[in-house]
Amino acid sequence: DTEVTQTPKHLVMGMTNKKSLKCEQHMGHRAMYWYKQKAKKPPELMFVYSYEKLSINESVPSRFSPECPNSSLLNLHLHALQPEDSALYLCASSQDLLAGMTYEQYFGPGTRLTVT
């Protein structure tokens, strides 16, 4: 089973709202990722968690706040977003993140976010 699930599938929020995106995997993977994808573009890495600790933050604005409550769950908390933040937000996971090793990433279906 290589399934990563994401909720909700679609989200519409105003610029003053607070909302959260959720991601879950049950493959025993120890690394989890958030990506942002604009239409007709490749995904852009936002955050990487390894063993529930933030490993990489690609200079993402503070209105995006990630959280990894346990090894299976990854959240992305959203606050005071701008219309240009509207995009598909993809979660991914991989077995591990060890230096010198390569692990393929498995993606979820994404959350389509619209900021009004």
Place this chain on the structure above:
Amino acid sequence: GNSVTQMEGPVTLSEEAFLTINCTYTATGYPSLFWYVQYPGEGLQLLLKATKADDKGSNKGFEATYRKETTSFHLEKGSVQVSDSAVYFCALIPYNQGGKLIFGQGTELSVKP
């Protein structure tokens, strides 16, 4: 730096035609190479991978060979179907940078009956 270049789309083919999507890369050392596919309205699916020179990845009739001498990882399929219509992304993970999946710009494929 590390980068991936794909042929521009959209690519339009008739059903049962031969498919090639070109991908070349720039990277230090020996990166791992991947093809991902994104069907309309969905997330990315790993299609195939290769981790060292001359490796051939294959899945669902698609193939790609890791060519170090030409720094290429071209995607091929002998006979495409309408259901193969999607966006295809070539990507690499640089050696010793496990979390950094670097994508090409994507190539949209449209297969007509």
